[in-house]
Amino acid sequence: MKKKTKVIHGGITGDDRTGAVSVPVYQVSTYKQQKAGQHSGYEYSRTGNPTRAALETMIAELEGGHSGFAFGSGMAAITAVMLLFDRGDHILFTDDVYGGTYRLASKVLQRIGIEATFVDTSDPEKVEAAIQPNTKAIFIETPTNPLLKITDLQRVSQISVQNHLLFIVDNTFYTPYFQNPIQLGADLVLHSATKYIGGHSDVVGGLVVAANKELGEKLHFIQNSTGGILGPQDSWLLLRGIKTLGLRMEAHEKNAEKIAAYLIDHPQVKQVYYPGLATHTGHELAKTQSSGFGGMISFEIDEEKVDSFLSKLTFFVVAESLGAVESLISVPSRMTHASIPIERRLELGITEGLIRISAGIEDSSDLLEDLDQAFKAIG
């Protein structure tokens, strides 16, 4: 089955009892048992819910993994994965990892004795050099946020195997439509489903896919024990979003390519980061491990002009988040990455003049005209 078919016909489709074509919202907490202790597979909705199960089956199939798990947010999903580790363990993270993941690692996990080191995972030698005797996992994002650096999935997978580490990939930016890390050796893939998977700026959710049964069982145990599950209504909304994932990702990418091409030629733009540009450092690698370059672009302008530029735009909503049908624009240093100390931000290249665009699916000519009039207005 091709991906565009799988998003429609994969997982659990419809409802056998009524013939309903869409999986119903099972808005229910408990289930009648035939006899005490004998149930139909569902006993209590924290443990399992049919609408959530349909979503979990779908994401597992899309990522080519063993089993899927849905959580109340991307951060709840990442936290559940982190609970696979123990006090004294050490985890390597991509250096410009999502700000919330950085905060979790540096402010929460550290407090309970799980250590973290942040390295530029786009350089495999740096990854190898950062491994300690107590390292248990490598957690990466590719592309990264907001600089869109690309990490070699197969190479990091080899390093993980050689050192007996779990290889965890946050696949939020490319989604299973463009990139399948499990096929390249990842053990766990996770998503902020709030972004492209949902796609409409109306749900907060997180997903995890385990590559094998053993990890799947451990994660189900953690999900059921800690309880950060996604509710049935939001699970249904994500299932609905997934049906158009293929169409949306292609539309996001087309618009992003046009915006990147426009920005790179613009005299007021100092730097453009988009993996689809032949000049991007990770371009060749991205071509070998993903089937698209995605809808995220970052670029740099004069920092004094950032506010007036944003205020002139009509179709780019100034907002956190990404991956929605409407184009969104943000200033990482003041928004998504504000929790990262300034010295670290500058080290990473997240300057005050850096702007991030999440290309929506509007008509590209409206988006380009909008950017153009805003640049003209700030002269």
Ligand SMILES: *Cc1c(COP(=O)(O)O)cnc(C)c1O
């Ligand atoms: C947004 C995001 C998260 C966190 O997800 P929430 O749904 O906001 O909790 C994690 N990783 C990446 C790459 C993200 O963009």
